[in-house]
Amino acid sequence: MIVVSGIQPTGNLHLGNYLGAIRNYVKLQDEAHANGGKCLIFLADLHALSMPHDPAELHASTLEMVATLVACGLDPAKAVLFNQAQVPQHAELQWLLMGTARMGWLNRMTQWKDKAGKNREGQSVALFSYPVLQAADVLIYQATHVPVGEDQKQHLELARDIAQKFNNDFASEEAPVFTLPEPYIPEEAARIMSLRDGSAKMSKSDPSDMSRINLTDDADTIMKKVKKARTDPEPLPSDITGLVDRAEALNLVAIHGAITGKSVEQVLGEFGGSGFGTFKPALGEALVETLAPISQRFRELKQDRESLDAILARGASKARELAAPTLAATYDALGLVRG
Numbered sequence: 030m031i032v033v034s035g036i037q038p039t040g041n042l043h044l045g046n047y048l049g050a051i052r053n054y055v056k057l058q059d060e061a062h063a064n065g066g067k068c069l070i071f072l073a074d075l076h077a078l079s080m081p082h083d084p085a086e087l088h089a090s091t092l093e094m095v096a097t098l099v100a101c102g103l104d105p106a107k108a109v110l111f112n113q114a115q116v117p118q119h120a121e122l123q124w125l126l127m128g129t130a131r132m133g134w135l136n137r138m139t140q141w142k143d144k145a146g147k148n149r150e151g152q153s154v155a156l157f158s159y160p161v162l163q164a165a166d167v168l169i170y171q172a173t174h175v176p177v178g179e180d181q182k183q184h185l186e187l188a189r190d191i192a193q194k195f196n197n198d199f200a201s202e203e204a205p206v207f208t209l210p211e212p213y214i215p216e217e218a219a220r221i222m223s224l225r226d227g228s229a230k231m232s233k234s235d236p237s238d239m240s241r242i243n244l245t246d247d248a249d250t251i252m253k254k255v256k257k258a259r260t261d262p263e264p265l266p267s268d269i270t271g272l273v274d275r276a277e278a279l280n281l282v283a284i285h286g287a288i289t290g291k292s293v294e295q296v297l298g299e300f301g302g303s304g305f306g307t308f309k310p311a312l313g314e315a316l317v318e319t320l321a322p323i324s325q326r327f328r329e330l331k332q333d334r335e336s337l338d339a340i341l342a343r344g345a346s347k348a349r350e351l352a353a354p355t356l357a358a359t360y361d362a363l364g365l366v367r368g
């Protein structure tokens with residue numbers, strides 16, 4: 030089991046990122062560690078160049094994200110934690126795969142179409158070729174499991190297509206250069222919605238900070254946000270069918286379940302018939318119990334630049350070592366002469 034995943038260093042992680050992705054990384058890290066597998070989690074800082082970006086901001090948020098990931102339970106002793114920029118083999122393999130990836134494949138990527146909109150001519154080449162770098166990210170480690178959200182499934186399929194074509198063109202079935210990676214989408218991947226609008230995903234780009242719970246919020250802020258969360262005047266039903274057309278209520282119940290490890294039915298079994306005056310404080314307490322230690326640890330780590338640099342340096346050194354054999358095999362397969 031070789032788990033590989035990347036996360037964009039956009040900064041300001043929130044409850045949706047934690048329940049939807051990061052908590053899952055921690056689980057996979059423990060599973061891989063227990064089974065003699067590997068887990069590599071990296072900050073996709075090279076991917077940030079595909080859109081206009083502010084260098085100082087990228088630098089700060091990369092460090093901030095390492096602190097957040099470690100505060101959430103990613104353990105540098107169990108997982109290889111690093112940023113792409115310190116492992117040049119990712120960019121190197123991307124170039125080697127550029128001869129295999131097809132324009133038509135990239136043209137079909139929905140993320141490209143969404144981000145480019147009507148102005149394709151004005152986009153960076155990096156935005157277009159972004160999925161080839163993503164393929165290199167996972168293929169270079171022979172990844173078997175790639176934990177991603179639904180929106181990244183198509184990029185993973187592209188990585189499989191590239192691996193398959195490369196193996197066909199330059200290797201043999203008996204001795205392939207690349208392993209075909211599988212997307213790993215946990216069933217219970219919680220889809221957490223905005224606290225202000227039950228039909229919109231919780232997002233860092235929502236202008237209202239009240240719409241999300243940041244992993245850096247302190248206990249009072251968490252409580253305040255939960256109490257002010259939008260709801261309806263009805264008490265909670267005791268059955269899930271009673272949550273139809275009550276998106277905000279459903280979201281709060283789902284958050285409670287995700288954080289306490291219960292199903293929506295179980296939460297309703299406990300709180301059915303109660304009003305939000307009872308439910309919200311209980312939800313707030315459950316959130317504080319899980320998130321307060323995370324934000325506490327984050328604040329300590331963020332001050333400790335030396336530790337953060339050391340974590341990344343150690344992870345990058347391990348990653349470079351793990352990347353070397355596949356990269357060498359790729360050069361060889363392509364007939365490139367290297368001393």
Ligand code: TRP
Binds near residue numbers: 034037163167176
């Ligand atoms: N494109 C992914 C995202 O936006 C981030 C990413 C980059 C990634 N490289 C990856 C995810 C490799 C999984 C594997 O979320």
